[in-house]
Amino acid sequence: MRTTRPAGAGLIAAGLLAVLAGCSGGPTPAAPAAPPPAADAASATAAVCGSLLRLDSVPAPEGGPDGPPPAAAVKEWGAATSPALDAALAQAPTALTPSLTALQPVFQAAATQGTGPDFEDPAFTGAITDYETWAHQNCGYQQVALTGTDFHFDGAPATLEAGPVSILLANKSAGGEFHVAHLAKAKDAVTTVEQVVNAPMEQLMELVEIVPGFAQAAPGQTGGFLADLEPGKYFLICPVGDEGELPHHVQGMITEVTVA
Structure with a gap:
């Protein structure tokens, strides 16, 4: 199971204007800083995609026929997946941030308490679907x-x-x-x-x-x-x-x- 198959800010352009001189004849205002080159945006997307790939590649703990996985196995899974989620959040675009943010407490609970995610919870499965769909469309x-x-x-x-x-x-x-x-x-x-x-x-x-x-x-x-x-x-x-x-x-x- 996943893993599933869980607040970072998107990449922003910082453009500060120079302060206008108070008297006439002062220096000409500086032009706004150029936005980040496309290469930077592509690099951020690649980093997010790599983190999501690592997130999905962690084997989920398996439960037995009579119950859920043991708490120790869930903690191990949470400890392995949480860093990948955090790394994805660190460079996630604005459109992806809400879904990853919603997953963060679920993965933290797994890592610290041994509580596994509820795969029948629409909020959890919906957040997973959101990032999977984004990855399908953007990761190449x-x-x-x-x-x-x-x-x-x-x-x-x-x-x-x-x-x-x-x-x-x-x-x-x-x-x-x-x-x-x-x-x-x-x-x-x-x-x-x-x-x-x-x-x-x-x-x-x-x-x-x-x-x-x-x-x-x-x-x-x-x-x-x-x-x-x-x-x-x-x-x-x-x-x-x-x-x-x-x-x-x-x-x-x-x-x-x-x-x-």
């Missing part, structure tokens, strides 16, 4: 725009280049299904979609390694995540499934992606 990473239906991924690529990628998932479920998009890297290059589909959930981790971060979205909503991919064979999957139901990837929400 490879873009994957997925549509999740019942039960299929539309827009899934067959290949990607190694390196950062931004994935957005729009849930267009007609049956009220909640969908997620995970990337799972095959531990063996000969692993097939059929093997992943037929593997019981308790054995799935023997075949694949889950990439940190995932996109989650309720019907009609959008979610996203960032990942830095190494070469290899991956599977894009939606493993959602209530007890007694077939997981969505078994019903068709799985596709193979080659990263080179």
